[in-house]
Amino acid sequence: MEQTISKEDIIAAHERIAPFIHRTPLLHSSTIDMLCGCEVHFKCENFQKIGAFKIRGATNAILKLSEKERELGVATHSSGNHAQAVAKAARDLGIPAYIVMPRTAPPVKIAAVKGYGGIVITCEPNQLARESTLDGLVKETGATIIHPYDNYDVIAGQGSAIKEVFEDEAEFDAVFTPVGGGGLLAGTALTTHYLSPHTKVYAGEPEGADDAFRSLKAGSIQPSENPDTIADGLLTSLGQRNFPIIQEHVAAIFTVSEQEIINAMRLIYERMKIVIEPSCAVPLAALLKEKGRFEGQKVAIILTGGNVSLDKLPF
């Protein structure tokens, strides 16, 4: 595969976004080590600005815009962490962010985007309405669309999380992330390929949203169809730019059941005393399920975010 993001791109992305993000800690629990039969280090992006790693990619993409592009602002459609990330990154640069959100989005999420200064445009709750509303908006304003994952600058920005892990600790045998659209996974896989080539990259995916697992098996992108999982950050299909990177640099994707996700989530709350969103628990669930393969190894897991509705915890 022709390399579309170079080592230098990832290093430059990290330098570019560093003033706008937190350098999050790497945490560790001896109980979880014991349960996994290996040494596990958790990269805590739940402590990141806006409560999720998404600020990394969005900030990198927006910082790479020209002066003229910046003036016209940025736009996206999202009801999740990417919406907050684009709003926050745009505000940091003093430019407008237009966020298309379904009118059924939880009021607390709409309020969060507005809290970061985002201009929210609501639409009917379906993909067609989201895309046509966004298109109309872009025609009207000239804003640049910042895609949540199918964007090389976003992928390079997400790669900065594992770069920090490798700076804090060396000699990892394996790295785990969750996989939704594949922004974090592709960024992590490429960064690992460049900076720690002997380290293998794995993803955990919910059985109820296993399009990446099926795509790897089929050798082509398989769409996510009626995904159903508590890991609500992982519902989307893989991006066009993400898939070839994942195909080349990811060793395996493991699927896990809803109960396995909930158990892993509870373990992190109880033993690490930190708040994570369900999507975060998927890689630990995969590691616990496949622990025979990783015995005695040194493993990093990226905990992607902490934006969970406390009223809806599954325990």
Next chain:
Amino acid sequence: MEQTISKEDIIAAHERIAPFIHRTPLLHSSTIDMLCGCEVHFKCENFQKIGAFKIRGATNAILKLSEKERELGVATHSSGNHAQAVAKAARDLGIPAYIVMPRTAPPVKIAAVKGYGGIVITCEPNQLARESTLDGLVKETGATIIHPYDNYDVIAGQGSAIKEVFEDEAEFDAVFTPVGGGGLLAGTALTTHYLSPHTKVYAGEPEGADDAFRSLKAGSIQPSENPDTIADGLLTSLGQRNFPIIQEHVAAIFTVSEQEIINAMRLIYERMKIVIEPSCAVPLAALLKEKGRFEGQKVAIILTGGNVSLDKLPF
């Protein structure tokens, strides 16, 4: 008042226990600063070993025993964090820990004590049964009772938490802790008096368990009568050794309602993405209620622990 714990006692306690405890981080949230109108630093004892600051005092008290006393072991009655702290500290030194627990204690708490190697003796769920069972046990085994708070070595050990805060950050105007039996509050107040004398010490207390507030007002220990609060670590009455220290060195105790405690707890989960037990939220609730007094100040809050039943979160 004749000083019963010296500055040197507190410094020695910290050195003594350092190999057996975590040095916990001081965290910070710009949203919480904004809401409080001051700069707030949280000492995260929820990340401490056994999930609470109690390991500090128990470890100091046990390390101060003679060789002969250690051989005979230690004992206490507790259904909370102190039980786990004594069991864990005793195991670290290879000595037996006898823990009297009411037979109605949650199985998960009994399992946790046993998990740390504690020898659990169950009794009827009332104070008389707890004390008589403990007395019988001590007569039989010769074990030394480690009181959860009414013990100078425990108080000196608890003081080490705020000592670490002062080592990490300087120039605090105010320090807040919760108050139950007064071990942490007395240790914090004395340590602050010695190490940062211009810093004022405050406590938060639930309205439903306001014995310390009433005791300060009356000038003598007022017992806790039928306490009723979600902050289940703060139900006990002040200790004989704790009260005079608190009387001399604590500037004020503020009481807060159940709803104020729950709101502060939720704020910490949502904004700091960490898991705390309800007792921890009481000082922040007090600061939010009294924020007019602390405008623009630099404040430290000790988050005491993270051992909460996730099935019973109040949101």
